[in-house]
Amino acid sequence: MGEFDLIQRFFLEGQGRLAAGDEVPVGIGDDCAVINPTPGMQWLVSSDMLVEGRHFLSTVAPERLGHKALAVNLSDLAACGATPRAFTLALSLPRADEAFLAGFARGLFALAQAHGIALVGGDTTAGPLNICITVMGEVPRGQALLRSGAQLGDDIYVSGTTLGDARLALELFRGTVRLAGDAFESVRRAMELPQPRVALGQALRGLASSAIDVSDGLCGDLGHILARSGVGARLEADALPRSATLAAQDLALQRLCTLSGGDDYELVFTAPAARRVEVAAAAALAATPVTRIGRIEAEPGLRLFDAQGQVLPLALSSFDHFKS
Amino acid sequence: MGEFDLIQRFFLEGQGRLAAGDEVPVGIGDDCAVINPTPGMQWLVSSDMLVEGRHFLSTVAPERLGHKALAVNLSDLAACGATPRAFTLALSLPRADEAFLAGFARGLFALAQAHGIALVGGDTTAGPLNICITVMGEVPRGQALLRSGAQLGDDIYVSGTTLGDARLALELFRGTVRLAGDAFESVRRAMELPQPRVALGQALRGLASSAIDVSDGLCGDLGHILARSGVGARLEADALPRSATLAAQDLALQRLCTLSGGDDYELVFTAPAARRVEVAAAAALAATPVTRIGRIEAEPGLRLFDAQGQVLPLALSSFDHFKS
Known part of the structure; x- marks a missing residue:
């Protein structure tokens, strides 16, 4: 043998x-x-x-x-x-x-x-x-959440509270960013021990109109929903949930990591605005926090806004220039 | 992109x-x-x-x-x-x-x-x-052919007519054997274009008592059936089907290739001796030749016999000494 x-x-x-x-x-x-x-x-x-x-x-x-x-x-x-x-x-x-x-x-x-x-x-x-x-x-039968169901006026949500941490960890390993020990360990966990949102996904059956998991970066993955659903979206870039560690970084790095970091394995999903209470109940049932981060619009494409309602450059939606 | x-x-x-x-x-x-x-x-x-x-x-x-x-x-x-x-x-x-x-x-x-x-x-x-x-x-439901169902007295069959050709091809590539062009191409096809016996497998539902595909060599794979079924077998080594190309080689090489060559992707299966006519009909339905090559016995282990009924050494059942 x-x-x-x-x-x-x-x-x-x-x-x-x-x-x-x-x-x-x-x-x-x-x-x-x-x-x-x-x-x-x-x-x-x-x-x-x-x-x-x-x-x-x-x-x-x-x-x-x-x-x-x-x-x-x-x-x-x-x-x-x-x-x-x-x-x-x-x-x-x-x-x-x-x-x-x-x-x-x-x-x-x-x-x-x-x-x-x-x-x-x-x-x-x-x-x-x-x-x-x-x-x-x-x-x-017929209840699978797909990328193709987002509707005009739907809310957009993301799960979890540490969006972007996995990417921050990667940049630490690459040496483009430095962090002290405890902070390093916490973002490293985000990268190495992602928690698949299985309970949340099941709780959203019959409620979410579309869903995808964030593997390549929030904007890119949301883009798949928009393309398949034939809609556009406005995203509140500064409303994205982030850890205290990431929130202590430069705002530009925060935005890059949350908007286009990747490797997060959170769920991005859409649901009718009339069902916000039910979405909150589903999140509570799944013991998984969710944050409302934007809205589905008719105009194709993705538009990013800051906390003051100012338009942000779409370049933030791609990490490409950051890559080695 | x-x-x-x-x-x-x-x-x-x-x-x-x-x-x-x-x-x-x-x-x-x-x-x-x-x-x-x-x-x-x-x-x-x-x-x-x-x-x-x-x-x-x-x-x-x-x-x-x-x-x-x-x-x-x-x-x-x-x-x-x-x-x-x-x-x-x-x-x-x-x-x-x-x-x-x-x-x-x-x-x-x-x-x-x-x-x-x-x-x-x-x-x-x-x-x-x-x-x-x-x-x-x-x-x-319940009709999957498994390795565990072989019964005392069952016939043992193998599909196809070119058992061992894939291994002969490998030895050609390794340079341990030489062959002329046409013969080389035919054994090379056996190695590179195996035909999965899907139709035969389906035709044997409810008829074969056990089955496995030959990926690691006939004797080794038949050994999995014997172990899982808690039985032994006698195998007629010289009854194994082989191509004209392989049949033109030394008898020792023929036996090694057919008994333990591997990469054949033929089916080895067992069926009650009382159902030989049905096995022949299933093979005809699937347009896949099958050959009866042995019998399930109570004594554990595998015993090899030549055309004269003489016992052959079990070493033939493993190609290990042949490996580079």
């Missing part, structure tokens, strides 16, 4: 046995997993591939990497309002490093258990480090 | 639009794909990750690589008797090489169309070449 068979046994089959049950009659260890879809539900699927240097830094602790690899996938289910059901993990590793694998598995399965989602299959191979997860979930 | 956004558009969204329809209400372009499972069916899932140098050689034509990446995944569905429904593709590429992508897509989608399976989601990123596909399919 080669070292990669050992990984497969340790890492995958152990969890596969846990997974097998009435909902997942066959878990890891056969050619396919067998899952019983819930009658009346639609099936949702998303795949993400994580590569070192692009989606995580070599400095990340294995446990946090395991968490993040699943978190970014759960975030896609959250954006559709889905209930997580199962996931597969394909892993390419340069070598079978037991400490790495143990940490990675710990972070991965802690998050999986928190969301009641089973690892049902996967693959391991030798090769450059690469993590590919496919998540599957369910929603009642 | 970066070059990888362009790939995503060209390569994924174009097909996603084709895929969207009643069975797949939301294809590529949202956070998740939305699929309508067929009522009464169970959902089957499998993921495979392909890395250059381990799963394919750098010499492979992009079109064949696209075919093979999906074929090895469809082969897992075939081994379970599933009807293919959808797949996701995650792709890490060193650079956006248009000729490579066009060829890869051509091979991938030709096979996808042949099996009526839709690309519903995916991911593209810059990084070392890595292809991760997750396939999903369906079977009527």
Whole structure:
């Protein structure tokens, strides 16, 4: 038995046995997993591939990497309002490093258990480090939150209170910004331990008119909603929620990080203005703060305003000039 | 828009639009794909990750690589008797090489169309070449072919007529064997263009007692059936089907390639001896030749016999000593 068979046994089959049950009659260890879809539900699927240097830094602790690899996938289910059901993990590793694998598995399965989602299959191979997860979930027929439903006059919301922190952390690692120890650790957590907004997504079923998760930056991801919905928006740039750490930075950096930082894994969503009380109730039910940050307008495109109602340059919506 | 956004558009969204329809209400372009499972069916899932140098050689034509990446995944569905429904593709590429992508897509989608399976989601990123596909399919409740159902006295079958050719091709590339042009091309096709036995798998539902696809070598994969079913087997080593090209090699090499070659993507399955006529009818229905190659026995483990009924050394069941 080669070292990669050992990984497969340790890492995958152990969890596969846990997974097998009435909902997942066959878990890891056969050619396919067998899952019983819930009658009346639609099936949702998303795949993400994580590569070192692009989606995580070599400095990340294995446990946090395991968490993040699943978190970014759960975030896609959250954006559709889905209930997580199962996931597969394909892993390419340069070598079978037991400490790495143990940490990675710990972070991965802690998050999986928190969301009641089973690892049902996967693959391991030798090769450059690469993590590919496919998540599957369910929603009642026709209730998936999509990018295409935003309507004229809808409010725009974003979840969480630390938008932009993940990007601030990246800039710290890049050396373009400096921060003291505690502040560094808190933004580093935002980058390495994003919390997928699964409960919020489910609470917004039948309420939000559109939703997306913030992976590439708020403005860019909101732009996908606008394009698919055939509408425009006005965004109150200074109303965006941010941490005390980020709020202590230059205003220009604050705006760049919140508007176009990326890697936040918060939800941006729209809902009719008449349903503000229900949105607040959904947020409370999900124990996830949300902030109203703008409004859907008929005119295509995105317009940014500051706290004084002055127009801000759209260049803020892209971090490109900041990139190395 | 970066070059990888362009790939995503060209390569994924174009097909996603084709895929969207009643069975797949939301294809590529949202956070998740939305699929309508067929009522009464169970959902089957499998993921495979392909890395250059381990799963394919750098010499492979992009079109064949696209075919093979999906074929090895469809082969897992075939081994379970599933009807293919959808797949996701995650792709890490060193650079956006248009000729490579066009060829890869051509091979991938030709096979996808042949099996009526839709690309519903995916991911593209810059990084070392890595292809991760997750396939999903369906079977009527309780009818998935598993590794665990082989019974004492069952016949053992293998599909196809070119078992071992893929391994012979690998040895040619490694320079341990030499072959003339035409013969080289035919075994190279076996390695680069495996045909997943999807129709046969479906025809064997309710008939085969167990099944697996041959990816790591016949003996090793049959070993998984034996272990999971708690039985042993006798295998007629010289009854294994092989091509004229392989049959022209040394008998020792023939045995190594057929018994433990790997990368064949044929089905090995078991069925009650009383149902031989039905197995022949299923093979005819699927237009896929099958050969009876052994019998399930009570004594654990695998025993190999030659054409004269003499015991062969079990070392033949592993290619390890042959590896570079």
